[in-house]
Amino acid sequence: MNIQEMLQGKKEWRAHVARVKALPQDYQIVYNEIQKYLFRVGPVELSIGIGLLSGIVDLFEEGASLGKGVLEVTGRDVAAFCDELIKGSKTYTDIYEDSVNQAMNKATKKVTDKMK
Incomplete structure (x- = not known):
């Protein structure tokens, strides 16, 4: 990147x-929580994340212009949204789960090999 x-x-x-x-304030609060959630959980590809945000x-601006509350737009379960x-x-x-599974498989294989 230049x-x-x-x-x-x-x-x-x-x-x-x-x-x-x-x-509006309620939309800002929910947006900030969504942003934190997405930065912790994923997606891995940054370009997807920025486009997603x-x-x-866009969705929030439309909801606000229609006079809807933010939870009318996202639903009550924002994490599910x-x-x-x-x-x-x-x-x-996903990456973390994969690494845990790989570590468990290696550990299980070592134990199994020692038992032979």
């Missing part, structure tokens, strides 16, 4: 943050 791309990325992120700050802001958005994408949770 300097121009970095500067463009920062400019786009600042514009994104400004859009979030223009949302912009899409959420997030999970549905990233369904089918490789997540950090």
